Amino acid sequence: MSPVRHVEVGAGSEGQRIDNFLARELKGIPKARVHRLLRRGEVRVNGGRVRSGARLTAGDTVRIPPVKQDAPRQGSGGPPQKLAQQLECAILHEDKRLLVLNKPSGLAVHSGSGIQWGVIEVLRGLRPDAPYLELVHRLDRETSGCLLIAKRRSELRRLHGVIREGGLEKRYLALVQGRLPRHPLPVEARLDRNARQQGERTVQVSTSGQTARSIFRRSEVFADATLADVWIGTGRTHQIRVHAAHAGHPVAGDDRYGDEQWNRRLKAKGLRRLFLHASSLQWQDPESGHDRLFHAELPAELRTVLDALDES
Known part of the structure; x- marks a missing residue:
């Protein structure tokens, strides 16, 4: 069982959705469990309940409740080596702001029901020191090809602005x-x-x-x-x-x-x-x-x- 934590939101997470913020803070916890914590009111922002789509502001204090984490299986501390190597070889471009991936077919962009490792979880395992990695857009699991991942919150906002304007x-x-x-x-x-x-x-x-x-x-x-x-x-x-x-x-x-x-x-x-x-x-x-x-x-x-x- 993880302890209660109170995390202050930094400038790099300004405007981020609370569910995505928690997914990063609670690595390895399924998204479904994150949403359950929010629905039950166990997560608090500045002392109050919050919905999963709420956006954070720099300086907010997030209360992260105790979370029971599944005991790691032997050799499961990170993504499977073969999958990690596959994605490392699929990187088309990487700089300080952006990563462009040639996503393989059959790989979901994020974990979910019955899916332990998606693109974003594997990339976070490959870049453990990266403070920020978020999907800019999505591709169907069966679709291959170009996928954008932002390495800074400012880049995510910039690209979402480009998408909104067509x-x-x-x-x-x-x-x-x-x-x-x-x-x-x-x-x-x-x-x-x-x-x-x-x-x-x-x-x-x-x-x-x-x-x-x-x-x-x-x-x-x-x-x-x-x-x-x-x-x-x-x-x-x-x-x-x-x-x-x-x-x-x-x-x-x-x-x-x-x-x-x-x-x-x-x-x-x-x-x-x-x-x-x-x-x-x-x-x-x-x-x-x-x-x-x-x-x-x-x-x-x-x-x-x-x-x-x-x-x-």
């Missing part, structure tokens, strides 16, 4: 069913991420959902598929996957919104994952005014699938 250009590569037209195919369909299908939460096109815009452009054409370059103007959950299916061109390997029979045919050609890859990120740095561009090559296992497809 200044972060995200591009993806997706193998979709059928042949896309020669001209760009825009899809504007509102998305409801709280819809349920057979008792499972899913994302559906709905007039009551949030606005979402994607543009699909064909890059390579095959007999029954198209490699699409996808630009998204919004970052909704499962946006590309739902928009692609809505347009009649589901993403290959998508076991939730895709075509089951087509997926089976592609599996015979070597596809073992969702064919969706965040290929590049670009924005103008508000501080310097310079453009920043990062690119992640299409993974070898996806290029192998393309090589096995029949050419048009």
Whole structure:
């Protein structure tokens, strides 16, 4: 059982959400338990109860209650060595403010129900002396490619400002069913991420959902598929996957919104994952005014699938 602690919020954590602050202070504690502590009122900020979405101010005093920590298993003091090495090799860029990762498919961006190690937990294990590491945005577990991690609270705020103003250009590569037209195919369909299908939460096109815009452009054409370059103007959950299916061109390997029979045919050609890859990120740095561009090559296992497809 950890002792009661009273932690003063530093300038570097100004504006941070209390749940993220606690996740950093209580390393190894699942996010679900952190939220439980907040709901029960065991966490106090300046002596008062606080909700999980509340933002902290420099100088606030956070009471962190006693927390029972699971006894560490032998060899479990940090992330698995193989996973740590995989992420170390996947770092595309790192400086004092920012880390850019080519996230592997199959790895969640953070821990959660049934997931002990996500990207952010592994990176914190790799950089134990880093005072601050936070996700700037997210990628689906099955999606690979460019992911931004802020190393300073000021950088996180700066990049969130860029995102709010629509200044972060995200591009993806997706193998979709059928042949896309020669001209760009825009899809504007509102998305409801709280819809349920057979008792499972899913994302559906709905007039009551949030606005979402994607543009699909064909890059390579095959007999029954198209490699699409996808630009998204919004970052909704499962946006590309739902928009692609809505347009009649589901993403290959998508076991939730895709075509089951087509997926089976592609599996015979070597596809073992969702064919969706965040290929590049670009924005103008508000501080310097310079453009920043990062690119992640299409993974070898996806290029192998393309090589096995029949050419048009």
